[in-house]
Amino acid sequence: MSVEDSVGIVPESAWAKSSYSSGEGGECVEVASWLCVAHIRDSKDKARPMVSLTLDAWTDFVGFAARHPV
Template identity: 45%
Template sequence: MNSAQRYPASAWRKSSYSGGNQGECLEVADGYALVPVRDSKNPDGPALVFPPAAFARFVTAVQQGELGPA
């Protein structure tokens, strides 16, 4: 089942931490027990889902610059 089938279009919003117009946009869907995340360029593709605490740790790491290029 792809993300479009599982989560309605109205549930998705562009993440405020996305890279803008550089093709690095993520969307998250609100209102679910797990946090679904998908690539905005592929709305019919799969979504990754994370427990809320894990997603919060990821967002904090991004905000603090702890994640960088490999």
């Protein structure tokens, strides 16, 4: 896992906002699959660093989260 500056590394067109994100300023994340890496960032503050994971690690995380809802 790495933490990187999201500005200029991943094109804006690659980002997708979580379907759980609302337009009311709640907890929002965006994910982009770019160059075989999953990038995750805060959609409210896109200039902050993003987290980058291998696609396998992202798939494992999403599967774990689906099995263990909060």
